[in-house]
Amino acid sequence: MDEAIRRVEADANRSADTHLHVFPLPAEWGIDLYLKDESVHPTGSLKHRLARSLFLYGLANGWIREGVTVVEASSGSTAVSEAYFARLLGLPFVAVMPASTSPEKIALIEFHGGRCHLVTDPTAVYGEAHRIARETGGHFLDQFTFAERATDWRGNNNIAESVFNQMALERHPVPSWIVVGAGTGGTSATIGRYARYRRYATSLAVVDPENSAFFDSWVDDDPTRTTGRASRIEGIGRPRCEPSFIPAVIDRMIQVPDAASIAAMRLLAEVTGLRAGGSTGTNLWGALSVIAGMRAAGQVGSVVTLLCDGGERYAHTYYNDEWVVGEGLDLAPYTETMRRFLATGEWR
Template sequence: MSLTKSTATPPREGEEDISDLYPEDRGWVTECLSRLRDQRLQPKKTRLIEFPLPAALDGMKLFVKNESAQPSGSHKHRLAHALFTNALASGCLRDGTPVFEASSGSTAISEAWYSNELGIKFNAVMPSGTSEEKQQAVRDLKGNVILATAGEDLVTVARRQAEQSNGHFMDQFTYAERAYDWRSEHGLAPELCREVEPDWFVMGAGTGGTVTSVGRYARYTNRKLRVCATDPENSAFLPGWRDHDRTATDKGSRIEGIGRPRMEPSFLFPLVNRMIRVHDAASVATMRVAAQYLGIEPGPSTGTGLFGAVQILLGMQANRQRGTIATVLCDAGSRYTAEYYNDDWLDKKGIDYRAWMEPVERFFKSGEWQPPVNFSPAPRPSATLWNM
């Protein structure tokens, strides 16, 4: 659709009663919002899978919400719906305006999906090392891929590209917590709480939007639920949260979709009750072991969340507590066959997941926990990783 032009006479200098200065595209906005409210474009209610636990963990339950079943394949489908709704209602996204987003994977694919449905031109700014499969997934949805050079800040590149094209930078990192409607009875948090009453919700943070929305919903509805954010190696979130420092920085995460080299506006400290640092190798091992129990090969961020759930279960076991933990199957492993399911790729990155396989397998079989004795974390990245 072409940009609707204002027919108003340009205001004269000093004029103090001015109207119709901006193009009136209410009809197009109303049409788009109506389509987003249609059941076909609404995020789907997804299945809650009970993860089998050994007899030693009697009285404890672990549930995994399968967000890989969303139409665009990940929990970012909910975020994309919220971002488009917010941008349209706020007047940021106008008829004929192209959309730009900084993302290396799932958010780009989900926003491309909605852009395609709404007839909006979409541009994904991705790191130069993004796998061809993910780039093609965006292109298959009629999106355009712009590759940033190694080490470039994706957000800076995406914002610059949007400005040069007179487009709209969706900016998931800033607007995730504002766009999610945490008061609504439709969404991940209310779906979860209607089926079970979790004591803990555990998940890695990328933008922070999902953990923030769950924490807000729990407070708003007076739930007992507490939020634990699991953070990969070299991410700034844990030290920033721990030290009350919103200027904290680090090298960034090797686990796609979560962890950041800096604090992001949507990661709100007071809504997170606990944080757990998870080795990249432990994330990958837990991801691979979980596939045997879930019947679905999950992506690496699911492994990070599940490893955090293991640590909470161990604490409950030690304190003879009962309780329910919930986490998210963020996306399917089919997006990562060339990476986290590829041993050669992992070896080149120095991610020794094999050392963690036996401890994780033993825990899910018996409830016993013994971390690996001989294990070395992957070398610290030399350059900043914009892996989101």
């Protein structure tokens, strides 16, 4: 266990902090937008942080031991990162995922030595993960339960601490808003708690895609809400309200149509050259919506959101025009809304 924890901590020690990119907005607005680029982690996504925390949590609790099979229920990026850490520790890893997961992510999990167990019913991933862990005598990492408690939200190099440190020399060093999506809910819980704990005047907005239970659960204060359908935007949105989702730390939630997410993801590449995944598009649409509200209220300040993973994982889906048409998505109205906003300041 001592050696395992040393290896995980050494991996973190080898990694530099992730970049904070500036998204170009008209200077006269007095509002700055930043994207924290989590795609530069060794496994290419925001989930690298979560996977590291889950492994350390499991090791410290004595649940992960030498030779134990590690199991996860994941739509992709978390499993990629967990496969990386399992291989680092010489442990077998099984990812239970919906059959709709992109082939690029499946290939990445297998590249890192993991085994993919695909299920046709997205709601069955939890039961299958429990079953496999039980039958192998393994450990179910259960990101959806432990994400909010495995990460030290008070600091210790979490994503919130990193954002505020990197903003220190900007013209608006304390963000007016931080905008993130929710998959497990762990990232929003960490940022919301940290901002309050450090007494920052920062509000937290959480964006939610179609077919996700989080938005209605937050609006109605009902943790039992379900949709029975998987999110089309991989990495965020859930068919049920997960245990790690902490609604009380969220100041605003924004429902984002899937076509808007993909349009924003593509606009990001057009404007900045940064190719990201669909969840980053959801974040960007939400951030621009927040900025439109700030402009309408005559406010200045900064907004920070996340670039969650790289676009190379979605060449066959979000960046494929045939796939978009096959899904019945029309990106044009949302693209026009964003282009008009960046050119004129009008959000419609």
